[in-house]
Amino acid sequence: MRDRQKDSRDRQRDMRDRQRDTRDRQRDMRDRQKDSRDRQRDTRDRQRDLRDRQKDSRDRQRDSRDRQRNRQTEGPQRQTEGHERQTEGHQRQTEG
Structure with missing residues (x-):
């Protein structure tokens, strides 16, 4: 009995x-799966952050090039405009 x-x-x-x-x-x-999902999420977040920083850097470089290009083209253009004004004044004098 006791044995049973x-x-x-x-x-x-x-x-x-x-x-x-x-x-x-x-x-x-479940813990390992959660850890795996967390690592994947962290990796995606880091990749997205890296892409965003690279895009920001490209945008800043493009803006800087555009500003530099505008400065370079504005200078000669202003000189040309001034020269045109001088020739217009000269033409008026010769016409008058």
Whole structure:
């Protein structure tokens, strides 16, 4: 009788142990999956940040080139406009 009760208790304990082990393995698996998703998200975030910084840098370089180009073309254009005004005044004098 006592042997059967002991066997029953042993089997119940073994079953609880197996269930606990199963729960532990499942939790570990969920934790690993979550860690993996977190790492993937972090990687995507870092890549997006890098792309954004590269785009910002390209935009700044383009803006700087545009400003430089505008300064270079504005100077001669202003001189040309001044020269045109002088010739217009000269033409008026000769016409008059």
